[in-house]
Amino acid sequence: RALPVVRAARASLLALAVVVALAAPIVQSSSSELFLLSRIPVFALIGLSVVILTGWAGQLSLGQMAFVGLGAMGTAALDSRGVPFGAAAGYMCFVGIILALGVGAPALRLRGLYLTVTTLALAVAASSYLLRLEVFRSSSLDTSVISPGQLGPFDFDSYRVGYYLCLAVLVAVVLLAHRLRTGGVGRTILAVEGNARSAAAMTTSPAAVKLQSFAISGAVATIAGSLYAAITRSFQADVFGPAESLQVLAMTVVGGIGSIGGAILGAVYLLGVPQIFGDTNTARLATSGIGLLLILRFEPGGLIALVDKGRDRLLTMIGVELAPDDDPAPADGSEPAVARTSLSGPARPVGRRRVLRADAAPVTAALELGGVSVVLGGRAIVRDVDLNVAPGEIVGLIGSNGAGKTTLMNAISGFVPATGGIRLAGDDIRDLPPHLRARRGLGRSFQTALLYPRLTTRECVLVALESQHRTELVPSLLALPPAVRTEARARAAADEVLEMMGLQRYAESKVATLSTGTRRIVELACLVAVRPAVILLDEPMAGIAQRESEAFGPLMLDLRRHLDAALLIIEHDIPLVSSISDRLYCLETGVVIAEGSPDEVRGDPRVVASYLGTDDRAILRSGDHAPAAALVTGARR
Numbered sequence: 001r002a003l004p005v006v007r008a009a010r011a012s013l014l015a016l017a018v019v020v021a022l023a024a025p026i027v028q029s030s031s032s033e034l035f036l037l038s039r040i041p042v043f044a045l046i047g048l049s050v051v052i053l054t055g056w057a058g059q060l061s062l063g064q065m066a067f068v069g070l071g072a073m074g075t076a077a078l079d080s081r082g083v084p085f086g087a088a089a090g091y092m093c094f095v096g097i098i099l100a101l102g103v104g105a106p107a108l109r110l111r112g113l114y115l116t117v118t119t120l121a122l123a124v125a126a127s128s129y130l131l132r133l134e135v136f137r138s139s140s141l142d143t144s145v146i147s148p149g150q151l152g153p154f155d156f157d158s159y160r161v162g163y164y165l166c167l168a169v170l171v172a173v174v175l176l177a178h179r180l181r182t183g184g185v186g187r188t189i190l191a192v193e194g195n196a197r198s199a200a201a202m203t204t205s206p207a208a209v210k211l212q213s214f215a216i217s218g219a220v221a222t223i224a225g226s227l228y229a230a231i232t233r234s235f236q237a238d239v240f241g242p243a244e245s246l247q248v249l250a251m252t253v254v255g256g257i258g259s260i261g262g263a264i265l266g267a268v269y270l271l272g273v274p275q276i277f278g279d280t281n282t283a284r285l286a287t288s289g290i291g292l293l294l295i296l297r298f299e300p301g302g303l304i305a306l307v308d309k310g311r312d313r314l315l316t317m318i319g320v321e322l323a324p325d326d327d328p329a330p331a332d333g334s335e336p337a338v339a340r341t342s343l344s345g346p347a348r349p350v351g352r353r354r355v356l357r358a359d360a361a362p363v364t365a366a367l368e369l370g371g372v373s374v375v376l377g378g379r380a381i382v383r384d385v386d387l388n389v390a391p392g393e394i395v396g397l398i399g400s401n402g403a404g405k406t407t408l409m410n411a412i413s414g415f416v417p418a419t420g421g422i423r424l425a426g427d428d429i430r431d432l433p434p435h436l437r438a439r440r441g442l443g444r445s446f447q448t449a450l451l452y453p454r455l456t457t458r459e460c461v462l463v464a465l466e467s468q469h470r471t472e473l474v475p476s477l478l479a480l481p482p483a484v485r486t487e488a489r490a491r492a493a494a495d496e497v498l499e500m501m502g503l504q505r506y507a508e509s510k511v512a513t514l515s516t517g518t519r520r521i522v523e524l525a526c527l528v529a530v531r532p533a534v535i536l537l538d539e540p541m542a543g544i545a546q547r548e549s550e551a552f553g554p555l556m557l558d559l560r561r562h563l564d565a566a567l568l569i570i571e572h573d574i575p576l577v578s579s580i581s582d583r584l585y586c587l588e589t590g591v592v593i594a595e596g597s598p599d600e601v602r603g604d605p606r607v608v609a610s611y612l613g614t615d616d617r618a619i620l621r622s623g624d625h626a627p628a629a630a631l632v633t634g635a636r637r
Contacts, residue, residue: 005320009311021167025160028275034159038231040271041163041170045224047252047263048177049217054249055257056186057213058193059107062245063119066126067096067218069240071225072232073136076146079229080138089226093219100218101211108207120242127241136237146229162231169227170264173220176477177260180216183487184462184471187455189213191463194452197415200434201444202530203467212473254292256304258454265303366391366566367412367442367534370421374404374411374590381407382418382590387568389534394560394567396581396598398574400610404590405570406447409536412568413437413444425533439467443532443565447539449519453512457503457522460511461494464529468493493529501525517544520552524559535559537569541576549573553580578602586610 028037046068053059071092078088103122107115130136138146180186188209191199196206229235251270256262270287277283285291299305367389374382382404389395397405411418414434422430429437438444451460469490475483498504501521511519520540527535540556541549553576560567571577578584578598586594586607594604601607 003320005318006311006315009315025163029160031159033275034163035231036271036275038159038163038166040267040275041166042224042227042231043248043251043271044170044264044267045173045227046221046248047255047266048173048260049221049224050249050252051257051260051263052177052180052189052220053213053217055252055259055262056181056189056193057210057217059104059210059213060116061119061217062116062242062249063103063122063126064217064221064248065240065242065245066123066130067100067221068225068228069126069131069237070096070099071222072229072235072240073131073138073225073237075226075229076138077136079146085226085230089223092226093222096218096222096225097215100214103218104211104214107210107214120245123240123242123245127237131237131240146233159231166227166231169223173223174260174264177220179477179479181260183476183483184466184490185212185473185476187459187463188466188471190454191452191460194454195450197434198446198451199463200415201413201438201446202464202526203435203438204463205433205435216473250292254295254302256302259302259304261307262302262304265307269303365389365423366393366425367568368421368423369412370423372408372411372418372420372422374407374416374418376407376416380590382411384420385587385590385592387585387592387595389566389568391533391566392560392564393582394556394569394580396577396584397568397570397587398572398577398584398601398607399587402589403587403610405587406538407590408587409444409538409568409570412536413442438530438532441533443527443530443535445520445523445527445535445537445540447542447570449516449523449543451511451519451523451526454510456508456510457514457525458491458494458498458507460522461497461525461529462490464526465490465493467530497525497529501528517548520544524555527559528563531563532565534566534568535563537567537571539570539572541571541573549576552576556580574602 024037025034028034046064049067050061050064053061053064071089074092074095075085075088078091079085083091103119106118188199188204189212191202191204192206192209199209200206251266252263253266254269255264255266273287274283295303299309301308365388367387369385369387372382372385372387373380385408387395387397387408397408399405407416410416412422414429414432414437418430420430421428424437424440424442427440429440429442432440452463455463469486471486472483476487495504495507498507501524503518503521503525506514506518506522511522514522524540537556541552544552556567556569557580559565569577569581581598583596584594584598584601585592586601586604588606588610593606593610594601596604
């Protein structure tokens with residue numbers, strides 16, 4: 001996107017699209033043609049609502065037409081009672097947001113098929129009952145009727161004026177959606193969709209983000225319904241049923257459900273092709289289920305993906321060198337990503353962290369567990385664990401696979417229910433959800449290091465920097481000066497963190513394309529941005545090459561010094577974790593069997609037995625007279 005030729009081509013394509021859209025009513029001039037033409041921007045708006053909710057937030061909805069029906073029939077009902085069109089549309093937009101929040105509330109507990117069935121039930125209830133209530137009647141018949149009204153100088157008595165109004169609203173909503181996607185709100189929506197646990201560990205509330213997505217989507221769909229009423233003028237509740245919701249979803253999927261342009265292309269294709277080529281067999285076949293299946297068979301990403309591929313092929317033909325999609329190799333072809341990372345610079349307050357009151361008692365433990373137990377599926381995974389980490393201390397948590405180490409870390413983070421005491425800087429956090437524990441100063445990395453596959457490296461760090469200042473929806477959408485300044489400061493702070501961690505070359509790379517070692521560094525960069533007081537690291541060396549794992553030890557020490565933080569590390573590499581830890585804990589079947597200095601824990605017979613078992617043959621294979629520490633290291637090998 002930074003290439004001048006690409007920027008010029010994008011501007012030219014947008015300008016061409018605007019010219020075609022403005023000139024369309026000149027070619028299609030009859031009332032029936034203008035009416036069909038006006039449906040394209042209206043359905044593009046409905047597609048945008050699906051993109052926001054399903055494509056970005058990952059909440060599959062089969063009830064979008066219920067919101068459209070609410071906007072259409074509510075606007076018609078208010079119009080029949082003398083309310084001007086603009087005010088009626090505004091009122092119904094507010095009602096649509098309230099309904100969306102009511103529908104979205106179950107989404108906090110329901111997932112997948114259950115949520116889909118819930119939204120389908122909304123579509124059925126809306127078309128068969130809700131929209132038929134007396135409050136939505138605008139005439140004595142079952143048909144809703146709206147008179148050609150006015151919105152300022154625009155008189156809907158002319159279908160051409162109605163088309164231009166729908167087009168203007170579409171352009172405005174597209175611009176707002178673009179600002180939403182490129183701002184903090186859009187980044188957090190995609191972060192929660194990609195990895196809700198990681199987002200919560202970065203202080204983002206997944207529940208609040210999902211509700212916000214439902215509200216925005218409901219508002220856009222309700223506005224589309226008001227415009228539908230303005231151009232249709234006479235309609236019934238049946239046109240907002242489940243079948244129509246499925247058609248809208250299919251339209252958006254064919255266009256490209258993750259893209260703003262995909263929503264527009266889907267509407268243009270399904271409604272524009274019959275308009276251009278007439279009611280022919282070819283047009284019917286192209287827009288039928290068979291035609292849609294053929295498109296998705298050859299390009300699952302939809303029409304927008306075909307456009308992107310065509311763009312790339314054209315640029316390649318004219319000699320433009322495109323950036324690779326995968327993790328770029330080091331300049332010398334051998335230096336690992338971890339080895340290029342340095343935290344030698346001075347610590348800077350790039351994120352907020354919890355500050356104790358001046359009159360508070362001195363904190364003797366940054367993290368303290370007392371009798372923590374976790375029972376899952378009737379089975380005790382963790383039992384009565386006592387553990388503490390002093391401020392600035394590095395504590396290693398070792399144990400064989402299945403010992404309950406990750407479950408204990410999940411209990412500390414709030415991702416699994418636990419009993420017992422969990423205190424952070426002296427405060428009990430056991431009843432707090434994960435994102436509030438993160439806001440108290442608890443940082444967390446995960447064994448898989450997936451982060452947010454659809455975001456770039458810079459965007460991942462920007463999501464973490466939301467801990468410093470939350471992006472507010474309305475100021476961000478309207479590009480108000482305070483919001484613009486906040487975004488600029490956040491991007492500058494993100495670039496500072498990327499430079500500090502040696503990630504500048506990966507700033508625009510999607511996280512899904514990075515190697516495991518580089519993703520580990522991106523995850524640590526996010527922790528630097530959040531600036532927690534206590535960091536939980538779950539096997540930070542898992543899945544990376546030996547040379548990179550050797551570079552991780554000094555990096556952990558740099559991380560502690562730079563953030564002045566305490567670290568609790570789960571790691572199977574016993575020599576490495578022993579070399580950087582002040583103390584070790586060893587778990588076996590959810591119980592602490594040893595605690596002390598690295599030498600003491602490695603030499604504990606119970607730890608040796610935990611790793612090697614009690615079979616004499618296994619012990620003898622590690623050396624008849626080998627010390628306990630060597631036995632444990634031998635088990636690792």
